[in-house]
Amino acid sequence: MTVTAVQHEEHQYLALIRRVLDTGEARPDRTGTGTLALFAPPSLHFTLAHNTLPLLTTKRTFLRGIVEELLWFVRGSTDSKLLSEKGVKIWDGNGSREFLEGRGLGHRREGDLGPVGLGVDQLEECIRKIRENPTDRRIILSAWNPKDIPQMALPPCHMLCQFYVSLPPPGAPEGTKPKLSCLMYQRSADLGLGIPFNIASYALLTHMIARVTDTDAHELIIQLGDAHVYKDHVDALEEQLKREPRPFPKLVWRREDVGRKGIEDFEYADFGVEGYEPHPSIAMKMSV
Template identity: 40%
Template sequence: MKRHPEYQYLEIMSDLLDGGDRRMDRTGEGTLSLFGRQMRFDLSDGTIPIFTTKKVYWKTSAKEMLWFLTGQTNIDGLLRENVRIWTDWPLAKYRKATGEEISQDAFEDRILASEAFAAEWGDLGPVYGKQWRRWKDNDGNDHDQIATVISTLKSNPTSRRILFHAWNVGELDRMALHPCHMTYQFHVSWPDGPEGRPRLSMMVNQRSCDIFLGAPFNICQQALLLAMVAQQVDMDRGELIWVGGDTHLYLNHLDQARLQLSRTPKPFPRLELARKPTSIDGYRIEDFEVLDYQSHERIEAPVAV
């Protein structure tokens, strides 16, 4: 019987608990850390790696990926989709600058109510979407890396240069959070020979990974991106390959990790795309049909900011 691919994830978590290097980190929480891990997920059978040993809110993950693809950098666009995962950073900045101990709900209400307030306090700087869609070179020209990837996949699919990344050194100091999943590289193969259907695979290099909260979320949305790009270039889905640099478990997530490790994975769900938009910019949350997703109950854990 084929081994469930989610065990790759659970084994990384177990290795962190057993032998992770205990260290202090940027957030002050402290982590158990390992360097250099890999997971591989075969999407060619129509499944999608939405982890099952705790509930993953895949629609939130999808909405964030769609937000990246718009090139937006203000949390206003996320909040209008009821996605609150980026609020912590601008909220902390606002509290520090003003001394006002405003609640998250009240802060988000102000963002939604006032364009001026959103412009001043809701922008995250030139984070992922900006780099993906509007990377600015030394001459002031913008480069749409996503459009270039799709164009190259259509015109030169065997190229070894089909990639995009977000680690723009000149703009790092203006970002609310430095990019964690930084490099996405694509590879086309022809498993049934040159006359058969091409298959698209994607490898993601993630320099820093919160294995408990971040990894399930990121891997789900990366699989969704692969499915979108494959559809746009008329290819079948291949492998999603995830490579982690500093792969860590926060010290205030240890009990949650042990609980998750006590659970047995359930079968991965299947992903269908309801339609084919005319471009990568046309996808909406309603286009993703995740079928037969079953999971164990959610496990709450705090976010390190």
């Protein structure tokens, strides 16, 4: 089953890739791979209503890796080996001995990424504000702490997000819940490998916070800074662009009381996905 361009939000992502491939500026980069890039493209909007999960369908997305990484962030961990031991290797390159020494962090234990997480205290403060003062304009998570940047194996790409609570209008039916939206800013966006992860991760985080705060997840908006395609991803993305998106899946909580004890109550086994029928995977190399 396919969905038309007007209906399917994945076309925003595909159109951005097409634009970068056609008009992007050729630029050198930290990894030495080379990129095609645009700065500050139009924001991407994804509905989260009715438990929708924007898990991209034009190639299979590694859901277990996304969930395990998100739970790792939520718990404030900076040890990439904890993920690697679970078969999630996405941070191995940035935590390797060679990479750390190249960053002047050779004194660090292999796998120690430094202060790269969002921070549990910030997350708990956002949850408190959503519950107690939902119209607050400072419901913000920031991973960008200038004094910590030199100690980070890789400064955070997705560096800030703001939550917004839309209250039920006057006369709304009894039991109508507030709607929770998330706006995320990402300074550096690897469109081939990173962005599919980031979209799903922040969608899941918003669903988790909605669960904890008894709100309804509503919308995810993502604003990118440097949006780029690595030159060794071009052929793979051209293949992906030939595919038509399929319906996004639904998120299902496998435990009835999940999240009732707080944001750290979630485990991988609690996340269920129904109706995910993507196109086959497309291999792309990660540049470190």
